Amino acid sequence: MKALQNLFDKLKPNFEKGGKWEKFHTLYEGHRTIAFAPDLTTKAKGAQIKDAVDLKRVMITVVIAMIPALLFGVLNVGYQHFLATGQEATVMDKALFGAMAVLPTLIVSYAVGLLTEFTFCVIRNHPISEGYLVSGMLIALVMPPFIPLWQVALATIFAVVIGKEVFGGTGMNILNVAMTARAFLYFAYPAQISGDQVWTYLSDATAVDGFSGATALSVAYNAGVDGTHSVVEALSTHNAGIGGDYSFMNLFMGWVPGSIGETSTLMALIGAVILIGTGVASWKIIVSGFAGAYIMGFVMNLFAVNEYMAMPPQYHWVMGGLAFGIVFMATDPVSAAQTETGKWIYGLLIGVLTVIIRVTNPAYPEGIMLAVLFMNVFAPLIDYYVVKANKTRRLQRATV
């Protein structure tokens, strides 16, 4: 390691004031601090010792928590392909096929995002922040498996620049960066990110008879409109002929079409266990998010006028990206509510809104994306009232 340290030391003068790459000083520091935790010490006054945790460790914890979802996503992309084309395939085949689909998206997301981030750091002379470690992974995981890479790149640039850097960088953004990327694509290029055709890649093979690429959410929505079958029946018979039905178990495990990382509720829950266990994400947001979806699903049951409204509420937990969104997107500490009371309200409303959008809105089968973005915008308002209550308590105390 001494050699690497020496290399950094040798390069250092170039990046110092007056050096030829002075402008890129922040990139030098950024890379050196990734290789080596810095030799910074505490100041002469104040806390003389500091906690071993820093933002890099916090962010990498979130990335680790997403790895089960990523690995499952890779496998599932392959599984869906071979299911749709009716070919026999080993787990290895599926994983390889999936990796071919997922890795380019992941690489583009990280490469383009980091490049954008570095550019801003150099221009604005900011230290490189760790936030994009998480955003880069998230952007890839919320994309359909075979989305054109130029769209991934465009969405990433939009999200990093408009979603984050214009506000001042990591820690200052109002909207969740990855959701911003997805929403951008959703409204700019809906053909590649919605409908029945984009979730399963057929390559040059043809789909077997009886295959439909519709997601569980659109199956459920259509069952509601047709009113011929109950939603549960429609889900469990969907693609049943080729062994790819949308039973509760399959939905929970994630063996269904969808965005790369979002299909498996189980993997999201494993992520949740990691995030809550390490204390990195707010358990309040996660618990209240799931509770909100269930409660709203239950309320829909009470006033059901169609089959979708009558669907057992627990199905909302396992369909679409609700679990993934609540665990990894809603808990983004920067764009979420920041007060402890606010977190309960914020999470609950995300769950509630997701179900309302899903069930009542024909244009947007998936509600979690808009629910998270909507609540990102409202989080400061929730906090405003929580903070105001705190101030009022202090004022009332004074008059007693």
Added chain:
Amino acid sequence: MERFSKAHSSKTDMSKIVKLKKGFDINMAGKAKQELADFAPAQTFAIKPTDFIGLQRPKVLVNEGDTVKAGTPILIDKALDQVIYAAPVSGKVVEIKRGDRRKLLEVKILADATITHEQFAAVDLASLDRDALAATLAASGTWPNIIQRPYGIVANPADTPKSIFISAFDTNPLAPDYAFTLKGQEKYLQAGIEALAKLTSGKVHLNVDGSKAVPAIFSDLKGAQMNKFSGPHPAGNVGVQIHHLDPINKGDIAWTVSPVGLAQIGKFILEGVFDASRIIAVTGSELTTAAYVKTYSGACVSTFVKGNLNSGHVRVISGNVLTGEKIALEGFLGFYSSQITVIPEGDYEEFLGWIKPTASKLSFSRALGIFSFLNKGEFKVDTNAHGEERPFVVSGVFEKVLPMDILPTYLFKAIVTEDFDEMEELGLYEIIEEDVALCEFVDPSKNDLQELVRSGIELLMYS
């Protein structure tokens, strides 16, 4: 049952029991053994105006070469000139050290072999009225022990505080045990409380550690309301205690005194001398002998540290690791410090140190690879910052270590944006640096929150 509670009501009516949950006890290596070590006595002593927060325009009253007694006025604050800052020991003024723009840094005194004191008349509390008592104490050298809240500055003798608070225990890392350091000073503590009771229109609160038996030196004190606080650090912080007993609102003034200061005041009342002697804890993982030593405030610490080190590259801290101040190996103990801490300097790079699993690094968090929560032993902690400064990202961490109904993140942001109304409304009157020291420690974004809080307080004070 009812009878039982009634029988105790006269006592419990008076005192409060507060159990705190939030906070964090830092278990560090290098605890002081409860015995007096035979270190060579300190030779030089210093008064540092920088110890006294809010001391605006210090004026030195002595010249280099003057001989002084313990209790001789050394400097005053031209903005509050009835309060004198006195020599802790008798001897010769050897140096008046100034820094940039002639800022007064230290007045150094070379101590006599036997300390002689300025002799004042003992104070008869019954015959003095409040203002006369305040004036007497202000001129005694003991007054700077009285700290005003809000702001954490030396109190103004002209004010009458709504109450006075004494935290009788210190929950900071490696903190001295007052039951040991103040043993035998019961009568001074008692006299101190009687004096303080005259200075306030309200009560004197004596807050003790509720998690164990009250030490004998405090249990028999009369004239103060005894409250019990239990929980992790900062349960021993007087600011936290005030918040739960009689919180400070805009316009309120409360005073705080440490037990060491209380004994000093009491001794002046009874004997008419300014006795700056104190037993300090000499602590830290880098010391061969960590124990207590009897010295005077402002002592040069080198005789306690040199020859007592088990490693070379260390930081000497006057005070504890959360709120203390880095001093040189020949540096001086602060006026308010009853402790020095010696820990390793952390100016090293560590390969992939931000991701490497570890159980030996102290952390409040359980993020990836941090297994210190499994490690119940003592931690050897160095001064490495473990990361660079970042904007606030993670939420909810500060709240876990500040046992007050205050929203720290919003308060910090209000200070950053210099929003005066928000600072007031969010509770800046209730906190000083030490109250956010744990926030600063746990902050993954490594912001200097104590400095920030002081800058906010200065905004409120001076504008």
